[in-house]
Amino acid sequence: MNTEDTAETEEFSLPRSRQANERLHAMIPGGAHTYAKGDDQYPENLAPVISHGRGAHVWDIDGNRYIEYGSGLRSVSLGHAHPRVIEAVRRELDRGSNFVRPSIVEVEAAERFLATVPTAEMVKFTKNGSDATTAAVRLARAVTGRARVAVCGDHPFFSVDDWFIGTTPMSAGIPAATNELTVSFPYGDLAATEELLTRYQGEVACLILEPATHTEPPPGYLAGLRELADRHGCVLIFDEMITGFRWSEAGAQGLYGVVPDLSTFGKALGNGFAVSALAGRRDLMERGGLRHSGERVFLLSTTHGAETHSLAAAMAVQTTYVEEGITARLHALGERLAAGVREAAAGMGVGDHIVVRGRASNLVFATLDGNGQPSQHYRTLFLRRLLAGGVLAPSFVVSSALSDADIDRTVEVVAQACAVYRKALDAADPAPWLAGRPVKPVFRRLA
Structure with a gap:
């Protein structure tokens, strides 16, 4: 040597x-x-x-000073202490951050998000990606009456919650009965996915996947998944924690033109501030609301989910992405x-x-x-x-x-x-x- x-x-x-x-x-x-x-x-x-x-x-x-990559596990896409984001956050900090009723910032943030991601009809904010993906899975189970969840086995992470972590080597503490309810399908293989849905006919509540990762989706793949989900009566969920904003301002669904039933965003959304989102079809999302006659779904209910400074950060991020390319x-x-x-x-x-x-x-x-x-x-x-x-x-x-x-x-x-x-x-x-x-x-x- x-x-x-x-x-x-x-x-x-x-x-x-x-x-x-x-x-x-x-x-x-x-x-x-x-x-x-x-x-x-x-x-x-x-x-x-x-x-x-x-x-x-x-x-x-x-x-030591470093040139940093993968900042904040991909969350800081504009760079640390971005002036536009910090200014928006600082302005809200002086006005209070959390109240006993919704603030007007929640309205503005939802309007901004739905204008940026026009494929979604409703949105609910939370603090981390795991809460958003688990809420999507719970909602899919509620609206379909089915228990099984099909996750893309080629993608590394979806949630810290039992339905996913039970599929990893770190499954200690998770009941076997919970693990049995999660099955996997390979990315890019429509035939294998259809075989899985046929094998568990009428049992799969949702297909959840990242629409793209280190490989681009094969031609027709996402549209094929959309058709499979419709034909088998399950909910299609795009985990856009990473693809959101990095692929396009409207995420991978905006780039590839395939609309999921539900999608989750986070990471780049707040440029390091804690904010994530569950978005999707109105008829599904409203099941977690008050304006329906069906059984209520405990969708998302977090004390800090709508902290004004994080929502202000998200709005500043979206404005910066759109205006500055x-x-x-x-x-x-x-x-x-x-x-x-x-x-x-x-x-x-x-x-x-x-x-x-x-x-x-x-x-x-x-x-x-x-x-x-x-x-x-x-x-x-x-x-x-x-x-x-x-x-x-x-x-x-x-x-x-x-x-x-x-x-x-x-x-x-x-x-x-x-x-x-x-x-x-x-x-x-x-x-x-x-x-x-x-x-x-x-x-x-x-x-």
């Missing part, structure tokens, strides 16, 4: 972050409030604890980044091992070993080199605050990381470059 490689990596350390991580674990299970932010997702002793952020940059408590900018930045990373990887002879995937506005990367298989060891090596170069990138998901200079610097750091990656491949052993345990998958049975 090249001693210069060793020295450069060993010089980069995070002593204050390491101490803060110990404090986090002493009081917070997992050391973070979201498993995907856990220090097990980063190289050992190199999990920065953040002090603050502005635009596309964040600073850790050790004083943010979705187009995200795609342009992502295309520039993807091209640069691919060129850097190819130039260092690792183009088949560091693979950039996904829509330009939502890029991820795969780290493959010498046999072309996904490798947590090589991911660890890659992340270590990125961190040492001032790039915090669990993914390559861009924010509109990135500059061309940020992209160029990122590509430089990626090229340096690729040079080390090539050496590890040639040695057929990445271990000497890890300096500790490899990063771990989020969903695993044992800690």
Whole structure:
């Protein structure tokens, strides 16, 4: 192993972050409030604890500045402390944030959302994506009188609630009877989905999926799902937590022209502020309201669901996206980044091992070993080199605050990381470059 490689990596350390991580674990299970932010997702002793952020940059408590990707687990798409959003939030904070009756801000926020996502007829706001998706599933079960839920098995996450988490390796504490009510279908395969619906004829309440992820939907696929749901009498739910705004202002449904019965939005909706939405057909959504004669559905009822400052943030985000063409900018930045990373990887002879995937506005990367298989060891090596170069990138998901200079610097750091990656491949052993345990998958049975 090249001693210069060793020295450069060993010089980069995070002593204050390491101490803060110990404090986090002493009081917070997992050391973070979201498993995907856990220090097990980063190289050992190199999990920065953040002090603050502005635009596309964040600073850790050790004083290091990073170019950040995947900000707030994809939620901060305009960059940190975006002036337009902060101004809207600050204005509402001076007026009170939560009242015993709805505020006029709730009317304005609903009107703005439904104007931005015209495929929906009603909307209800909440604080997180899990509440929204679970409300959609509950509503689908109520209106169909069916118990089974069909989830797209190729998509990684829908909710923290039992109906979904029971399908993951972290299913401890969830009754087997609950798990049996959730079945899965493969993305892009209409025949397999129809076979599933036929096998459980009259039992499936809904099909829930992300309309697109790191792959585009095959031609006719979403329209085919729409037809299958109609024919089998089940509710079609699009989880637009990620695709919402990043694919188009109106989400993937606005881009691909297929209208679901229900859809859920979050993440980019608040630019880091806690706001999510369940939207959909009036006749379904109204079952959670008061203006119908049927059995009531406990749809969403959250104390903080309509905090005025979060709704103000959402309105500012939507206005910014529409007026400033943010979705187009995200795609342009992502295309520039993807091209640069691919060129850097190819130039260092690792183009088949560091693979950039996904829509330009939502890029991820795969780290493959010498046999072309996904490798947590090589991911660890890659992340270590990125961190040492001032790039915090669990993914390559861009924010509109990135500059061309940020992209160029990122590509430089990626090229340096690729040079080390090539050496590890040639040695057929990445271990000497890890300096500790490899990063771990989020969903695993044992800690």
